[in-house]
Amino acid sequence: MKKRFYSLALTSAILLASTGYAQTASIKPAPNESAIAGFGGYAGLMKINLDLVARLKLNPRIGALFKETDADRLARQLSDQFCELLGGGCTYSGADMKAVHQGMGVKTHHFNSLAEDLQAAMDAAGVAQSEQFRLIAKLAPMKRDIVEAKSD
DSSP states (O other): HOOOOOOOTSSSHHHHTTTTTTTTOOOOTTTTTGGGGGGGGHHHHHHHHHHHHHHHHHHHHTTGGTTTOHHHHHHHHHHHHHHHHHSOOOOHHHHOOOHHHHSSSOOHHHHHHHHHHHHHHHHHTTTTHHHHHHHHHHHHHGHHOOOOOOOO
C-alpha cells in the first residue's frame, strides 16, 4: 500500500515543472525554513530534486519525458513547489496541473515510476518517512489532474 500511495501522489509536480511552465526562483533560504527542516531546508529540497531529475533522466520507463529537461531549472521549480506546499513560505507560480498536462497522455505507470524515483531520492537524502508522507499527502490530490488515461 505504501508504494501505491507514493505512486499515486508524486508525478504531478515533476511533469508540470518539466514542461517549462513553472517560474524558476533563485536558490535561497525559504522564509519559513522550520517548515521544511525535515527535508534539509530549501537547500535540502534542491539536493533531493537534483537527485530526482538525474534518476528520471536515466529511468528507462519515463526518461524520454525528461530527455530535454534542464535539470537545474526543474529542480528549482520542484523545490519552490514543494516548499510552498509544505508551508515553507516559497512562492510557486506555475500553471495549473490540468492545463499543463492536457494531451500529454500521462498514464498511471508514468506517474508510478516517477513516484518511485522521488521516494528513492528522499530515502537517499535521509528524509524521515513521516516527512515523506507529509509531502505526499500534499501532492496526492494532483494525480487526478495529471493522469489522462485510466489504464495502462
